[in-house]
Amino acid sequence: MLRKFNDIKIGIIGGGQLGKMMAIEGKKLGLKFIILDPQPDCPAATVVDELIIGSFYDEIKIKELANKTDVVTYEFEHIHADLLKTMEQEGYKIYPSPSTLKIIQDKYQQKKFLTEQGLPVPKFKAVTGLEDLNRAVMELGLPILLKSRRGGYDGKGNYLIKTMEEIEIAYKSLGGKDDTLMVEAFVDFEMEVSAIVARGIYGDQKVYPLSENIHEDNILITTIVPARVKRAIEEKAKAVAQKSMEVLGGIGVFCIEMFIDREGNVLVNEIAPRVHNSGHYTIEGCSTSQFAQHLRGILGLPLGSTNLRKSSVMINLLGDANSKGTASIIGVEKVLKESEAYLHIYGKKESKPQRKMGHVTVLDSDINEALGKAQLIRGYIKIIGEEAEYND
Amino acid sequence: MLRKFNDIKIGIIGGGQLGKMMAIEGKKLGLKFIILDPQPDCPAATVVDELIIGSFYDEIKIKELANKTDVVTYEFEHIHADLLKTMEQEGYKIYPSPSTLKIIQDKYQQKKFLTEQGLPVPKFKAVTGLEDLNRAVMELGLPILLKSRRGGYDGKGNYLIKTMEEIEIAYKSLGGKDDTLMVEAFVDFEMEVSAIVARGIYGDQKVYPLSENIHEDNILITTIVPARVKRAIEEKAKAVAQKSMEVLGGIGVFCIEMFIDREGNVLVNEIAPRVHNSGHYTIEGCSTSQFAQHLRGILGLPLGSTNLRKSSVMINLLGDANSKGTASIIGVEKVLKESEAYLHIYGKKESKPQRKMGHVTVLDSDINEALGKAQLIRGYIKIIGEEAEYND
Numbered sequence: 001m002l003r004k005f006n007d008i009k010i011g012i013i014g015g016g017q018l019g020k021m022m023a024i025e026g027k028k029l030g031l032k033f034i035i036l037d038p039q040p041d042c043p044a045a046t047v048v049d050e051l052i053i054g055s056f057y058d059e060i061k062i063k064e065l066a067n068k069t070d071v072v073t074y075e076f077e078h079i080h081a082d083l084l085k086t087m088e089q090e091g092y093k094i095y096p097s098p099s100t101l102k103i104i105q106d107k108y109q110q111k112k113f114l115t116e117q118g119l120p121v122p123k124f125k126a127v128t129g130l131e132d133l134n135r136a137v138m139e140l141g142l143p144i145l146l147k148s149r150r151g152g153y154d155g156k157g158n159y160l161i162k163t164m165e166e167i168e169i170a171y172k173s174l175g176g177k178d179d180t181l182m183v184e185a186f187v188d189f190e191m192e193v194s195a196i197v198a199r200g201i202y203g204d205q206k207v208y209p210l211s212e213n214i215h216e217d218n219i220l221i222t223t224i225v226p227a228r229v230k231r232a233i234e235e236k237a238k239a240v241a242q243k244s245m246e247v248l249g250g251i252g253v254f255c256i257e258m259f260i261d262r263e264g265n266v267l268v269n270e271i272a273p274r275v276h277n278s279g280h281y282t283i284e285g286c287s288t289s290q291f292a293q294h295l296r297g298i299l300g301l302p303l304g305s306t307n308l309r310k311s312s313v314m315i316n317l318l319g320d321a322n323s324k325g326t327a328s329i330i331g332v333e334k335v336l337k338e339s340e341a342y343l344h345i346y347g348k349k350e351s352k353p354q355r356k357m358g359h360v361t362v363l364d365s366d367i368n369e370a371l372g373k374a375q376l377i378r379g380y381i382k383i384i385g386e387e388a389e390y391n392d
Numbered sequence: 393m394l395r396k397f398n399d400i401k402i403g404i405i406g407g408g409q410l411g412k413m414m415a416i417e418g419k420k421l422g423l424k425f426i427i428l429d430p431q432p433d434c435p436a437a438t439v440v441d442e443l444i445i446g447s448f449y450d451e452i453k454i455k456e457l458a459n460k461t462d463v464v465t466y467e468f469e470h471i472h473a474d475l476l477k478t479m480e481q482e483g484y485k486i487y488p489s490p491s492t493l494k495i496i497q498d499k500y501q502q503k504k505f506l507t508e509q510g511l512p513v514p515k516f517k518a519v520t521g522l523e524d525l526n527r528a529v530m531e532l533g534l535p536i537l538l539k540s541r542r543g544g545y546d547g548k549g550n551y552l553i554k555t556m557e558e559i560e561i562a563y564k565s566l567g568g569k570d571d572t573l574m575v576e577a578f579v580d581f582e583m584e585v586s587a588i589v590a591r592g593i594y595g596d597q598k599v600y601p602l603s604e605n606i607h608e609d610n611i612l613i614t615t616i617v618p619a620r621v622k623r624a625i626e627e628k629a630k631a632v633a634q635k636s637m638e639v640l641g642g643i644g645v646f647c648i649e650m651f652i653d654r655e656g657n658v659l660v661n662e663i664a665p666r667v668h669n670s671g672h673y674t675i676e677g678c679s680t681s682q683f684a685q686h687l688r689g690i691l692g693l694p695l696g697s698t699n700l701r702k703s704s705v706m707i708n709l710l711g712d713a714n715s716k717g718t719a720s721i722i723g724v725e726k727v728l729k730e731s732e733a734y735l736h737i738y739g740k741k742e743s744k745p746q747r748k749m750g751h752v753t754v755l756d757s758d759i760n761e762a763l764g765k766a767q768l769i770r771g772y773i774k775i776i777g778e779e780a781e782y783n784d
Contacts, residue, residue, distance in 0.1 A: 006721045006737060024416055027439055030721070030737025030750065046441045047419055287732055296728065305731035309701065329398045329422070336688065339697035340679055345398060345422025358422065 003070065006030050008299065011069035013056055015044035017346040017356065018075035018275050018291075021283070023047045025291040036065045043346045059083055066092045073252060073298050074101075077273055078151050081105055095201070095251040095298040096273045103248065104273045108149045108182040114268055117247040119240060121268045122259070123185035130171050136183045137167060143186040146170045150180070158218065160186065187267055189259040193227045195241035196279040198253045198293045201300045206293070207242050208286060208306045210234045211278045213257070219354055223278045223314040224371065225285060229260060237266045244268060253294035255279060277316065281361045284342045285312035310340075311367035313374040317358040319351035323385035327351035334380035335360060341377055351385035358383075395462065398422050400691065403461035405448055407436035409738040409748065410467035410667050410683075413675070415439045417683040428457045435738045451475055458484045465644060465690050466493075469665050470543050473497055487593070487643040487690040488665045495640065496665050500541045500574040506660055509639040511632060513660045514651070515577035522563050528575045529559060535578040538562045542572070550610065552578065579659055581651040585619045587633035588671040590645045590685045593692045598685070599634050600678060600698045602626045603670045605649070611746055615670045615706040616763065617677060621652060629658045636660060645686035647671060669708065673753045676734045677704035702732075703759035705766040709750035711743035715777035719743035726772035727752060733769055743777035750775070 008031050012019045015037030023033045023044050033048040038055050045051050050068070054061030056079045066072050071093040072084075084098035103113050111124045125136045127146070137144055142164070148157035159170035174181060192215065196208040212227035213220055227234060241256035248254070248271070255276030257269040279290035288296075288304030296303050319327070327350060335343050345358040360377050364370035400423050404411045407429030415425045415436050425440040430447050437443050442460070446453030448471045458464050463485040464476075476490035495505050503516045517528045519538070529536055534556070540549035551562035566573060584607065588600040604619035605612055619626060633648035640646070640663070647668030649661040671682035680688075680696030688695050711719070718741060727735050737750040752769050756762035 004720050005724045006719060006739070020419075024419060024439075027412075027416060027739075028734075028736050029724075030739045032438070046424070047416075047439050049438045301725055302729040304728065307731070327398060328396050332397045332421075333693055336696065337694040339699070342420075344420050347398070347419075347422045 008032065008071075009034060009049070009069040010295065010298075011036070011065040011072040012044070012075055013062065013065070013072065013079055014075035015039070015042035015048070015051065016075060017043050017344075017348075020044040020047055020346065021280075021289075021344075022075065022275065022291040022294060025289055026295050029292075029295070031295065034065060034069050036061055041349060043348060046347075056080065063087070066094070071095060071298055073294070075274055077101060077105055096254070097249060097251060100248050100250055101273055104271055106149050107147055107270065110271060111182075111184075111268075114244060114247070117243075119244055119247070119268055120266060122187050125183050126179070127181040127183055128179060130168065133167060133171055133181070133183065137161065137164070140183060140185045145184045145186050146174060147182050147184060148174050148180060149182050156218075187259045187261055187269075190262050190264075191227065191229060191260045192257065192269070193229070193237055193260060194223075194255050194257045194276065194278040195238050196253055196255055196276065196282065196290050196293075197241050197245040197250070198290075198297050198303050198306070199245050199250050200297045200303055201251055204303055205242055205245060206303045206306045207238050208279065208282060208290070209308045210237055211281070213278050217354065219318065219356075220277050220316055222316075222374065223281055223312075224367065225281050225308065225312045225314075226367075228367070230264075233260060233264055233266070240266050240268060244271060248273075252297040253279070253290050277356070277359075278314075280344070280359050281312040281314040282306075283344075284361050285309055285363055310363040310365050311370050312361055312363050313367070313370040314359055314361045315374050315378050316356055317345075317360065317381055317383055319353055319355035319357055320382060320384045321353045322389055323387060324352045324389040325350060325385040325387040327357060327383055327385055329357070329381065329383050331381040335377050338362070338373060338377060340364060341373060351383050353389055400424065400463075401426060401441070401461040402687065402690075403428070403457040403464040404436070404467055405454070405457070405464065405471055406467035407431070407434035407440070407443065408467060409435050409740075411436035412439055412738065413672075413681075413736075414467065414667065414683040414686060417681055418687050421684075421687070423687065426457060426461050428453055433741060435740060438739075448472065455479070458486070463487060463690055465686070467666055469493060469497055488646070489641060489643060492640050492642055493665055496663055498541050499539055499662065502663060503574075503576075503660075506636060506639070509635075511636055511639070511660055512658060514579050517575050518571070519573040519575055520571060522560065525559060525563055525573070525575065529553065529556070532575060532577045537576045537578050538566060539574050539576060540566050540572060541574050548610075579651045579653055579661075582654050582656075583619065583621060583652040584649065584661070585621070585629055585652060586647050586649045586668065586670040587630050588645060588647055588668065588674065588682050588685075589633050589637040589642070590682075590689050590695050590698070591637050591642050592689045592695055593643055596695055597634055597637060598695045598698045599630050600671065600674060600682070601700045602629055603673070605670050609746065611710065611748075612669050612708055613710075614708075614766065615673055615704075616759065617673050617700065617704045617706075618759075620759070622656075625652060625656055625658070632658050632660060636663060640665075644689040645671070645682050669748070669751075670706075672736070672751050673704040673706040674698075675736075676753050677701055677755055702755040702757050703762050704753055704755050705759070705762040706751055706753045707766050707770050708748055709737075709752065709773055709775055711745055711747035711749055712774060712776045713745045714781055715779060716744045716781040717742060717777035717779040719749060719775055719777055721749070721773070721775050723773040727769050730754070730765060730769060732756060733765060743775050745781055
């Protein structure tokens, strides 16, 4: 424990929906929060004790955040790891550790590290130029995934190369420079899954039930828990996730995204050193939400039970594809009529095509009932912007 | 629905723990909140969009609150009902209705109204002077409860007269003036219970499972749900609660406190036109918390399911009896080690003897297990102030 429980102040870099949900969970415990975000009207702005407005790369603001709080954490990973590392050496408490963050930020280093630790990942290679990319394609075959090593999310920074003709297009579209790209063998997966793993500062761990994730256009659309896989595969995936957390020395909550291939192999896809969209179901679906659990982890408090109350289906509420601008959320009443359907609206003013604006979690003792209700609800709600958006 | 869902602003008179928990539930739905409270550091202060600092009787501030929001509600009942009534006539949306509030605020009027509507209450009488009090004691017998008609809570404003000698003492201690007092026959109850009832603006109703309440020194200590009474009594009590809500025209969430006497009769004790301490268990114990339900009610949204997930026991965390001043909350780690135990700390800076500083809800499929765990947890946590407080 850092000091008197009811005086603890937590700093969060990032005030999006993840920061908002974390602050809400922490406020129940009487914890105080200061958030750094460039947007004065970010989702977390009105549930925190103080908002520091500044860039995630602004050294002065990040130090201000750290000086005002007992521990600093973050809601997304594309931040200034080197600065945080220096600050950690100066004695600031920053969890997850910036050393862990540095490994994860570079997807090539992440995969290399996991491989060295004996964890299963798809075949991969760093790419240093177009010629090198051609060689890698020869070696690993097509289709192949070209990835930016840093900064991607929701599929941004990824290009799936299916034919030889696409190699150069892909290379150029990711703005190919030396040391910024990697390739990964395309996994013809049976299922995409993820495990939310929590680890405390003393190395204690808890893992949540496995999530089955369905993506469209690389954006998470639906999470189904427990994942509809055989028990043995679930156990294998959870073990891979827990070992990944262990070797990375993760503190707080991480999300380990994995593929289950057609032979039942588990391969680590990507690791997020933070609470994750595929863990939102834990708010109502589990005894301890991923947000409360993350706070427990970074504060050195006992980790809470990860028991699943009922089968859970989470659907994301995305901004309508054909409009943008000031958001109108339509159909809320119909959602609220459904029992055991939990609506979350993040409070973003502007809608954009595919922007994550909220989510709904449906609980049911029967997973098919939950899925059916979630599908109905998806049809009830619409989030539109006031201006038309023309996509070619 | 008042207007675009994601623009709705709710005004709450009062920023204590009830306002805080209501705002937290509303924030999940993306609702906006403005709160009026005299204390800049009230529990709700940091989870709302705006805090208006002012007295609950400040007409200008109350109008400011109403002008800035779509609907005004309140977290406690000792507020300026006449002003609110005038404002309602001017077209402001205020729920529950100030007319309902006016009846409830005066405990004598409340009882009289309920009796006229055929609802069972203990025998009662208005008292207009010491002589009148003596007559009432002759008529109703001893022991008898002398009550201030207005403003009491947690037993403040009540005096249980057990002997003839106490009559004058009781009268003076409540500052007896004409038309400010009433007496009530003392009910030798088997159990104190309450029902949280929700009613929407269209008259739709939902009732929660019956709460069994245990008080010490007139302060709620423990709530056990479902109340350990026969099914027939539970149904009778819920019917009395629902009829009370109906005849009062309540909107939002009310708490109907009742006695079960030794013959199994149900008698209405008091009605709170608001969310209530004995309904805190609903946050984790039910599909829809009383706070989310209140918001649904006053916004004309569909009421949510009141299903009980598991048996629930709620214990209040009160300020230590022998100290006051800046609070230290001790023993949190031990609570967090217990599964299905949900800790809430309200964030009040100052502890005072018996002040409500937080609560814990324990869920278990076995009510005795839940009770046992709650008793253990009561021993774990201590809330002390930094100065000694000497009670004579």
